[in-house]
Amino acid sequence: MGLKNNDNNKKSNIAFIIGVAIIIGLALAGILFFMNYNKKNDNKDFSYTELLTSINEGTIEKIEMTEGSNTAKVKLVNEDKEKNVLIPSVDSFIELVQNKSENGTQINLIQKERNVFITILRTLISFLPTIILVVLVLMVFKMQGLGEKGKVYDSETQKTKIKFDDVAGLDEEKQEMIEIVDFLKHPKKFTEMGAKVPRGVLLCGNPGTGKTLIAKAIAGEANVPFISMSGSEFIEMFAGLGASRVRKLFEKARKVAPCIVFIDEIDAIGSRRTSSSGAETENNQTLNQLLVEMDGFDTEESIIVLAATNRPEMLDKALLRPGRFDRQITVGLPDLNGREAILNIHAKGKKFAGDVNLRSIAEDTAGFTGAELANILNEAAIIATIRERESITNKDIEDALKKITVGLEKHNRVISEKDKKRTAVHEAGHAIVSHFLETQKDIKEISIIPRGMAGGYTMYKSNEDKAYISKTEMEEKLIALMGGRAAEKLALEDISTGASNDLEVANEIAKNMVTVYGMSDIVGPIHINLEKDPYQLELLGDKYTDLIGKEIKALVDDAYLKAQTILANHMDALEVVSNELLEREVLSAERFEELMANM
Ligand code: ADP
Ligand code: ZN
Numbered sequence: 001m002g003l004k005n006n007d008n009n010k011k012s013n014i015a016f017i018i019g020v021a022i023i024i025g026l027a028l029a030g031i032l033f034f035m036n037y038n039k040k041n042d043n044k045d046f047s048y049t050e051l052l053t054s055i056n057e058g059t060i061e062k063i064e065m066t067e068g069s070n071t072a073k074v075k076l077v078n079e080d081k082e083k084n085v086l087i088p089s090v091d092s093f094i095e096l097v098q099n100k101s102e103n104g105t106q107i108n109l110i111q112k113e114r115n116v117f118i119t120i121l122r123t124l125i126s127f128l129p130t131i132i133l134v135v136l137v138l139m140v141f142k143m144q145g146l147g148e149k150g151k152v153y154d155s156e157t158q159k160t161k162i163k164f165d166d167v168a169g170l171d172e173e174k175q176e177m178i179e180i181v182d183f184l185k186h187p188k189k190f191t192e193m194g195a196k197v198p199r200g201v202l203l204c205g206n207p208g209t210g211k212t213l214i215a216k217a218i219a220g221e222a223n224v225p226f227i228s229m230s231g232s233e234f235i236e237m238f239a240g241l242g243a244s245r246v247r248k249l250f251e252k253a254r255k256v257a258p259c260i261v262f263i264d265e266i267d268a269i270g271s272r273r274t275s276s277s278g279a280e281t282e283n284n285q286t287l288n289q290l291l292v293e294m295d296g297f298d299t300e301e302s303i304i305v306l307a308a309t310n311r312p313e314m315l316d317k318a319l320l321r322p323g324r325f326d327r328q329i330t331v332g333l334p335d336l337n338g339r340e341a342i343l344n345i346h347a348k349g350k351k352f353a354g355d356v357n358l359r360s361i362a363e364d365t366a367g368f369t370g371a372e373l374a375n376i377l378n379e380a381a382i383i384a385t386i387r388e389r390e391s392i393t394n395k396d397i398e399d400a401l402k403k404i405t406v407g408l409e410k411h412n413r414v415i416s417e418k419d420k421k422r423t424a425v426h427e428a429g430h431a432i433v434s435h436f437l438e439t440q441k442d443i444k445e446i447s448i449i450p451r452g453m454a455g456g457y458t459m460y461k462s463n464e465d466k467a468y469i470s471k472t473e474m475e476e477k478l479i480a481l482m483g484g485r486a487a488e489k490l491a492l493e494d495i496s497t498g499a500s501n502d503l504e505v506a507n508e509i510a511k512n513m514v515t516v517y518g519m520s521d522i523v524g525p526i527h528i529n530l531e532k533d534p535y536q537l538e539l540l541g542d543k544y545t546d547l548i549g550k551e552i553k554a555l556v557d558d559a560y561l562k563a564q565t566i567l568a569n570h571m572d573a574l575e576v577v578s579n580e581l582l583e584r585e586v587l588s589a590e591r592f593e594e595l596m597a598n599m
Pocket of ligand 2: 430484485498499502
C-alpha cells in the first residue's frame with residue numbers, strides 16, 4: 001500500500017486547512033473588533049422614533065446622510081457626539097425633512113456623495129460569511145478527493161526513486177517485472193515486432209508483501225511517472241463519482257504516458273458485479289469505467305496498469321479477460337533468505353551493536369511479511385532511542401519482535417519452532433513417499449511457509465490435462481497423501497491435527513474409487529448417485545453398504561501402511577530433507593532430487 005504517501009498527503013492537507021482556519025479566525029476576530037470599536041464611538045443607541053421626536057422638538061443641529069446608505073449621522077444641539085440612526089425608508093425621510101423645512105422648522109440636512117471604497121468594503125464584509133462558507137465547503141470536498149486533482153499524485157513529483165535493489169527477495173517476481181520495464185523503456189521495439197504488449201498485471205498477495213513497492217520499483221527502473229490510487233477511496237463516494245475519478249486518472253495517465261498506473265485494493269471496485277442497488281451499483285459504474293478505459297488503450301500508448309489485491313478470487317471475471325488484467329503475479333511471503341535480505345535493506349542507515357545478527361532474526365520470523373520485518377527494525381530503533389543507547393542492540397530487537405508478535409499472535413500468524421519442525425517432517429514425508437511412486441514423483445516445490453489454511457505444502461508439477469485417471473494413479477495419490485501423517489508418526493512418535501485436510505481428500509478419493517468409479521474388486525463395478533436415486537443405498541441393503549464402508553476404509557488404511565513402509569525404509573532421507581526444509585523453508589525440485597540422489 002502506498003501508505004506513507006497517503007499519510008504525508010493527508011498530513012499536509014490537514015496542516016494546510018488548520019493554517020487557513022487560523023488565518024480566517026484571526027481575520028474574523030479583527031473585523032469584529034473593528035466593528036465593535038466603531039459601534040462604541042458611534043453611540044448607536046438612538047432610534048428612528050427618537051430622531052423624529054427630536055426633529056419635532058427642534059433639538060437637531062445637523063443630519064448628515066450619505067448617498068446609498070440608510071444610516072444617518074445625527075448631531076443634537078446639546079450633545080457632543082454624533083449618533084447613528086437607522087432610517088427605515090430614506091426617500092420618505094428626506095421628503096419629511098423637506099416638508100418640515102417648508103413649514104418653517106429649519107433642519108440642517110447634509111447629503112454627501114457615496115464613498116466608493118467604503119461601499120465596496122461594506123459589501124465585501126457583508127459577503128464575508130458566505131465567502132468563508134464556500135471556501136470551507138470547497139476544502140472539505142477537496143479533502144474527499146472531489147477537487148480538480150483529487151488524490152491523483154502529481155506526476156512530476158511522483159517519479160519514484162525506488163529501484164529493484166530496494167526490493168529484497170521476490171526474485172521470480174522481479175524477472176517478470178523486468179520485461180515490463182523493458183516495454184516501458186522501448187515500446188517501439190515491441191510494437192514493431194507485432195508483440196502483444198502487457199496492459200494490466202494483477203499483483204496478488206497478503207498486505208505488506210511488497211506489491212506497492214514492486215509497482216513503484218517498475219516505475220523507478222523505467223524512469224516513468226507513477227500514478228496511483230486506492231480502490232477503497234471509492235467506497236463512500238456519491239453516485240457516478242467513482243467512474244469520473246477513474247476517467248480523470250486515465251486522462252492524466254494519457255497525458256504523461258509512458259507511465260505506470262497503480263490501483264491498490266482493486267477488489268474494492270472490482271468485486272463480482274451483482275445486480276443489486278446502492279453501493280454495488282456505484283461499484284459497477286466504477287468498474288465499468290475501468291474496463292472502458294483499459295479497452296480504449298491505443299496500441300501505441302504505453303500505459304501499464306498494475307493492480308493489487310489479496311483476494312483475486314473475488315474479482316469480476318471481466319477484469320481478467322485478455323487485454324485487461326491477463327497476467328497474474330503472486331507475491332508470496334518471504335522465505336528465510338528473503339527475510340534476511342529484507343532485514344538487510346531496512347537495516348541501512350541504522351546503527352547496530354555487535355551482537356545483532358540479522359540472520360537469526362530472519363530465522364525467528366517465519367510467516368512475517370516484508371512490512372512487518374521493516375516494522376521490527378523501526379520499532380527496535382525507537383526502543384533504542386528511548387533507552388538512550390548509542391546503537392540498536394539485540395535486546396532492543398527482541399523486545400520489538402515481542403511487541404509486534406503480540407499483535408500477530410491474535411491473528412494466529414506466529415509459528416513456533418516446534419510447529420515448524422512438525423511441518424517440515426510432515427511435508428518431507430509427502431515428498432519422499434511421492435518420490436518413490438511412479439505417478440506422483442513430479443514434485444515442483446516443497447515449502448513450510450504457510451499458505452492459506454495450510455502450514456506448508458508440497459506442490460506437484462501440473463500434469464497435462466489427462467482424459468482419464470488410472471486406478472494405480474488414484475491408489476498412489478492416496479499413499480502420497482498419507483505420507484505426511486506417516487512421517488509424523490515415525491519421526492515424532494505422535495500425530496497431529498495437521499493432516500486433517502490430507503485425510504479429508506484421501507477419504508473423498510477412496511469413496512469415489514469405490515462408489516463412483518467401481519474400482520473395488522470386492523464391491524464390484526457399481527455407481528452410486530444419491531441425487532438421482534436417494535434410495536439406492538437402502539435398495540443395496542445394509543450388508544452391501546457395510547461392505548462399501550469397509551472397502552473405503554481398507555483403501556485408506558492400506559495407503560497409510562504403504563506410506564509408513566516407504567518411510568521406514570528411508571528414515572535417513574526423512575531426517576535430511578526435513579532438516580534442510582527447516583533451514584531453508586523452501587526446497588526446489590532440483591535441490592530435493594539432489595538430496596535424494598545422495599542418500
Ligand atoms: P503491499 O502493497 O503488498 O501491501 P507494500 O509494498 O506497501 O506492501 O509494503 C510495505 C512496506 O514493507 C514497504 O514500503 C517496504 O518498506 C516493506 N517491504 C515489503 N516487502 C518488501 C521487500 N520485498 N523488500 C523490501 N522491503 C519490503
Ligand atoms: Zn499434508
